[in-house]
Amino acid sequence: MPEPDLELESRRAIYQEIAAIPGIHFRALLDELDYAQGTLQYQLRWLADEGLIDVSEDGKYTRYYPAAEFDDADRTVMNALRREYSRRILAHLLVDGPLSTTELSDRLEKAQSTVSWHLSKLADAGLVTKERDGQRVLYRVSDSDRVRYLYTVHRQSFTDRIVDRLLGLWDSY
Known part of the structure; x- marks a missing residue:
């Protein structure tokens, strides 16, 4: 899937990190990208609302995936x-x-x-x-x-x- 056109640098960086490490969780994103927690939460919500990422709960972590690249079985x-x-x-x-x-x-x-x-x-x-x-x-x-x-x-x-x-x-x- 081609990378979506993301105008904000922070959104683009977050999306690229999720694409590079599918299934990454929130804390790891925080550590890797060095954004404020609120900024990361907002941008993740925006990416999910726009259908650019999928969110998966694994019982302990909320994990993020590029949209449409992983079905439910793959995410599991x-x-x-x-x-x-x-x-x-x-x-x-x-x-x-x-x-x-x-x-x-x-x-x-x-x-x-x-x-x-x-x-x-x-x-x-x-x-x-x-x-x-x-x-x-x-x-x-x-x-x-x-x-x-x-x-x-x-x-x-x-x-x-x-x-x-x-x-x-x-x-x-």
Whole structure:
């Protein structure tokens, strides 16, 4: 999609940042652009009202996307990919899945409760499915092609070398 004609420098800068880092949240925009909070809020509202950006709630953050470039399913995946441990869980499941909470906990070196919380959020979003295998519950990515594609296309905005290495993208830098 061509960049819209934005007359104000602040609007243009905000739109360009959202286009460069789809799924960026408000605080990150504040940090990156160094605008006053009220200015950023006003310009984001203007961009949304004009239909130039889409707004997505991921449960913790309000995230921003260039309008019409991401459907609901893409925004759901991108919201998860913007969270560090959700992104890493998805990467491990893509490469070695299906995996249990214990296996993921060992790989991430995080408490099982933390991994379980992230898996619960991913399952609620429809990004992972779980299946019983005897005593174990195994998780797998629901739409692995979509997750892999969106990570690959937007990988430079994630700067996560661990996931890049897992997905075999290390050499592409």
